[in-house]
Amino acid sequence: MAAIAEAFAVREIRPRIFRARIDTLSYLSEKQIVERYRLSTEGIIYLEELIRADCEPMSDRSHTLNVRTKVGVRCLTCTKCIDSSASYAPSNTTLPCKRRFFSEVGDLHGVSRSSVCRCIQQVISAINRNLNNITFPTSLHDLAATKQKFHRVAGIPNVIGAVDGTLIPIQAPSENTQTYVCRKGYHAVNIQAVVDSSLRFTNVNAKWPGSTHDATAFDNSSLKDHLATNKPGWLLGDSGYPLREYLITPKNNPQTAQELQFNGAHSRTRICVERAFGLLKARFRCLHRSGGVLPFRPGKCMEVVVVCAKLHNLCLDLKIPFDNEEEVDIDDDPQNLYPEGNNQQCRQRLIAMF
Structure with missing residues (x-):
């Protein structure tokens, strides 16, 4: 027991590293924003305000993610527009390949892969609750x-x-x-x-x-x-x-x-x-x-599809090319x-x- 206690006592505790958050809207051109996120600046800001109540962090402790970063991570994960068909999706694509892409998405926004995974679910649920633009004609x-x-x-x-x-x-x-x-x-x-x-x-x-x-x-x-x-x-x-x-x-x-x-x-x-x-x-x-x-899991995959369909309709509404x-x-x-x-x-x- 003494040896175990000594081992824990001498173990180095690494300090937490908070990476600088990167606001990509501040340096990308409008064309680059559409190519990367499939949404225009107007569309991203619209989504940001739409889901703010559901996704705004309760405090600024631990360098929490703001809503714009969460929206950007979610959209980029859906588009996989960084040479996805070549570098990230070979014919024998496996789950680790997708996880590497999550890491790349996180690096682009100054967040960790685990943060990417967490905010994806939060934003998916928020968009499904608040964006109601799939309506069948009835009138x-x-x-x-x-x-x-x-x-x-x-x-x-x-x-x-x-x-x-x-x-x-x-x-x-x-x-x-x-x-x-x-x-x-x-x-x-x-x-x-x-x-x-x-x-x-x-x-x-x-x-x-x-x-x-x-x-x-x-x-x-x-x-x-x-x-x-x-x-x-x-x-x-x-x-x-x-x-x-x-x-x-x-x-x-x-x-x-x-x-x-x-x-x-x-x-x-x-x-x-x-x-x-x-x-x-x-x-x-x-x-x-x-x-x-x-x-x-299948249920979450189905949620992702519905969100993508809603974002597709939003792109049509905003006439995003x-x-x-x-x-x-x-x-x-x-x-x-x-x-x-x-x-x-x-x-x-x-x-x-x-």
């Missing part, structure tokens, strides 16, 4: 405006959104591992979303493991119940969805010229949801396989064809218009 005015914009695309009337699912790669969870293995062979969560003609997310359903079929996710959503009850208009979905009176899918094996023309118009109108997913994953590389995998959509392949081919069933009368009337 007569909003529905009419949405239908008019979709009609201008290819002449299909009564459309209020395009629906699809996308896979977000995650690390293998500790429980129910096989349910998260998607049809591509990796662990993922399946995210269902509805998009309007301007690539804005109007509904996001983030609660399903990667093995879930898109049709199953839709049939168990509150959106499906809303559409079936209120019948505000039609969603357009691919052949992986069931044909319903409120969900219009393309014609399987089209034979006539009208059916071919309808399928073409359906594809041109519905493509907005695939473009939105592509833009989302290009902006926030943490959601794309080129950025590795989300190194969190982004020119790299073409760099990302969303890698989401249609699932097995769903039987068309008996709900074909409405679609036949649509086909007759072409």
